[in-house]
Amino acid sequence: xxxxxxxxxxxxxxxxxxxxxxxxxxxxxxxxxxxxxxxxxxxxxxxxxxxxxxxxxxxxxxxxxxxxxxxxxxxxxxxxxxxxxxxxxxxxxxxxxxxxxxxxxxxxxxxxxxxxxxxxxxxxxxxxxxxxxxxxxxxxxxxxxxxxxxxxxxxxxxxxxxxxxxxxxxxxxxxxxxxxxxxxxxxxxxxxxxxxxxxxxxxxxxxxx
Amino acid sequence: xxxxxxxxxxxxxxxxxxxxxxxxxxxxxxxxxxxxxxxxxxxxxxxxxxxxxxxxxxxxxxxxx
Numbered sequence: 001x002x003x004x005x006x007x008x009x010x011x012x013x014x015x016x017x018x019x020x021x022x023x024x025x026x027x028x029x030x031x032x033x034x035x036x037x038x039x040x041x042x043x044x045x046x047x048x049x050x051x052x053x054x055x056x057x058x059x060x061x062x063x064x065x066x067x068x069x070x071x072x073x074x075x076x077x078x079x080x081x082x083x084x085x086x087x088x089x090x091x092x093x094x095x096x097x098x099x100x101x102x103x104x105x106x107x108x109x110x111x112x113x114x115x116x117x118x119x120x121x122x123x124x125x126x127x128x129x130x131x132x133x134x135x136x137x138x139x140x141x142x143x144x145x146x147x148x149x150x151x152x153x154x155x156x157x158x159x160x161x162x163x164x165x166x167x168x169x170x171x172x173x174x175x176x177x178x179x180x181x182x183x184x185x186x187x188x189x190x191x192x193x194x195x196x197x198x199x200x201x202x203x204x205x206x207x208x209x
Numbered sequence: 210x211x212x213x214x215x216x217x218x219x220x221x222x223x224x225x226x227x228x229x230x231x232x233x234x235x236x237x238x239x240x241x242x243x244x245x246x247x248x249x250x251x252x253x254x255x256x257x258x259x260x261x262x263x264x265x266x267x268x269x270x271x272x273x274x
């Protein structure tokens with residue numbers, strides 16, 4: 001079996017474990033919202049970024065990925081929820097917080113952002129080396145593997161936007177099924193917000209070099 | 210975490226830690242196999258989180274005892 005196909009399958013299986021963990025420790029409503037919302041977000045966002053040339057960001061290497069959904073690798077349907085779930089859990093344990101319960105929520109989100117930036121370092125250095133991602137622009141600032149420094153900011157921003165939206169929608173006093181549907185639909189708002197978040201960094205660093 | 214949810218056993222509780230640890234080892238391992246020592250240090254920031262997580266778990270256990 002191809003090494004990268006094995007990695008894709010391992011990632012899907014490990015995400016299944018995270019979904020199980022979420023269902024056992026956080027309940028069904030949270031789990032449906034988090035992972036179904038994350039899947040919609042990943043599916044739409046990554047297809048938009050890969051196909052809209054005007055965004056001038058990146059596309060995915062067809063020589064690397066095996067499983068696709070549109071112009072984006074299938075794994076991107078679980079990628080954002082998987083990484084943000086790790087960032088949330090690690091932050092809650094380290095700070096002794098509870099995002100949904102309202103215990104140190106702001107600090108949990110802030111530390112989740114730091115975790116995401118840390119995760120961006122290893123994931124994007126790996127992605128650029130493999131290569132998984134084909135960058136369309138020459139970045140002003142880079143980290144390991146000539147990866148744009150923008151990715152640290154981008155990952156952190158996604159965590160901020162996703163967890164804040166989750167918190168808002170989770171608190172709505174409506175049936176779970178409607179909260180799940182609203183959170184899935186909120187991806188349409190989260191995606192342009194995140195693209196704006198990235199654009200701010202690119203604009204701010206465009207004067208360097 | 211949801212306070213109303215039943216407290217899970219050790220294995221279930223530590224699934225996120227195990228997932229990150231597995232990926233962390235895979236990333237680092239592939240970079241070593243490919244001889245990409247120039248980007249191997251990219252695993253350090255997440256490694257610090259792994260250490261912080263272990264310390265937090267240990268401290269909370271100490272406080273309970």
